[in-house]
Amino acid sequence: SRDLLADPAIDVISVTTPNQFHAEMAIAALEAGKHVWCEKPMATSQADAERMLAAQRASGRVAVMGYNYIQNPLVRHMAALVRNGAIGAVTHVRVEMDEDYMADPAEPFYWKSEASSGYGALDDFAVHPLSLLSVLVGLPTDVMAAMAKPYADRPARDGGRRAVENHDIANVLLTFEGGVSGVLMANRSAWGRKGRIFIQIYGSDGSILYDQERMNEFQLYDRAGNPANHGFRTVLTSGQHAPYGRFIPAPGHGLGFNDLKIIECRELMAAIAGEPAHVVDFETGFAIEKAVHAMAESHNRRQWMSAI
Structure with missing residues (x-):
C-alpha cells in the first residue's frame, strides 16, 4: 500500500x-x-x-x-581464499544453477513464463550465480549466450494451451578481466535439482568447489606438499567463519536459507548506520543487470557482447 x-x-x-x-x-x-x-x-x-x-x-x-547467498560464511571465506592467492591466479570459473520448479510439462502456465516477468532463467534465476561471482571473482566483461525452451507451451488455467514466452534454460560463455574464461549454465526445469548452485574455481595452485545444496561445506584442493597426499579436502562451516558463531557455537551443525536472510538484514542495518556492509547495493545490482541484458542480446544476435 x-x-x-x-x-x-x-x-x-x-x-x-x-x-x-x-x-x-x-x-x-x-x-x-x-x-x-x-x-x-x-x-x-x-x-x-x-x-x-x-x-x-x-x-x-x-x-x-x-x-542472500553471498551472506553464506563459507562464500565469504572462499572469496577471501581467492583474494589472498590461496589457489594462485584464477584461470577458469564454472557455475551451474539448477532447480526443478519448472520441470513438469503439465504444470499450468503462470506469470514466471510471461515475457513481462523477464527473459526466464537468466534474470529470474541466473542473477544469483552472478551475485556470487561478483564477490568471488568479479563480474564478466564479455558474454556469449544461448537460451532454450524445453516446453513450447503449457496448459492454460482456463483451458487450452498457452505459449511459453521466455526461456527456462540458459548457457553462457564468460570472459573476465585479464582474459580468464568461464561458463554459466542455468536450468529451472532440471528434475531432481532443488537449490543447486555448483561453483568451480580453478587456479594455478589449486581449486575450490562448492554446491549450494550442501551449503555448509566446500572442497579445497592445494597442490603444495607431498603429491602422494594430494586430493580435495572438505571444509565444514565453523566459528572460524564469521558470523556462523553468532548462530551456533559448534562446527558442522549448519546454517540455512533463512539464516542467510537474517545476516543480510543485519548487513542492511549496518549500511543504513554508515558502517561497512557486505551487500549487493544498487550499483552492483545494476552491473549484474547489465550482464544479464548483454546475455539476452547475445542470444538474439548470436554473437559475443560486452557486459560492462
Missing part, C-alpha cells in the same frame, strides 16, 4: 513482488525517503534498473538487493 510511504515510523521498504513491479515500487519508496531492500532481479528491463539506480543516487538512501 502507498500508505506505507507516508508512515514516518517505517524506515525500510522491502520489495518482494513479482519482477515487473520492482522498479515502480522501489523508485516510489526512494522518492518518499525510505531505504529499500529489493528482491532479485532488480528489474525486467535495463532502462528500469537504470531508473532505480538514479532514484537511489538522488535520494541518498540505502538500497540493496536480496542476494
Whole structure:
C-alpha cells in the first residue's frame, strides 16, 4: 500500500513482488525517503534498473538487493581464499544453477513464463550465480549466450494451451578481466535439482568447489606438499567463519536459507548506520543487470557482447 510511504515510523521498504513491479515500487519508496531492500532481479528491463539506480543516487538512501547467498560464511571465506592467492591466479570459473520448479510439462502456465516477468532463467534465476561471482571473482566483461525452451507451451488455467514466452534454460560463455574464461549454465526445469548452485574455481595452485545444496561445506584442493597426499579436502562451516558463531557455537551443525536472510538484514542495518556492509547495493545490482541484458542480446544476435 502507498500508505506505507507516508508512515514516518517505517524506515525500510522491502520489495518482494513479482519482477515487473520492482522498479515502480522501489523508485516510489526512494522518492518518499525510505531505504529499500529489493528482491532479485532488480528489474525486467535495463532502462528500469537504470531508473532505480538514479532514484537511489538522488535520494541518498540505502538500497540493496536480496542476494542472500553471498551472506553464506563459507562464500565469504572462499572469496577471501581467492583474494589472498590461496589457489594462485584464477584461470577458469564454472557455475551451474539448477532447480526443478519448472520441470513438469503439465504444470499450468503462470506469470514466471510471461515475457513481462523477464527473459526466464537468466534474470529470474541466473542473477544469483552472478551475485556470487561478483564477490568471488568479479563480474564478466564479455558474454556469449544461448537460451532454450524445453516446453513450447503449457496448459492454460482456463483451458487450452498457452505459449511459453521466455526461456527456462540458459548457457553462457564468460570472459573476465585479464582474459580468464568461464561458463554459466542455468536450468529451472532440471528434475531432481532443488537449490543447486555448483561453483568451480580453478587456479594455478589449486581449486575450490562448492554446491549450494550442501551449503555448509566446500572442497579445497592445494597442490603444495607431498603429491602422494594430494586430493580435495572438505571444509565444514565453523566459528572460524564469521558470523556462523553468532548462530551456533559448534562446527558442522549448519546454517540455512533463512539464516542467510537474517545476516543480510543485519548487513542492511549496518549500511543504513554508515558502517561497512557486505551487500549487493544498487550499483552492483545494476552491473549484474547489465550482464544479464548483454546475455539476452547475445542470444538474439548470436554473437559475443560486452557486459560492462
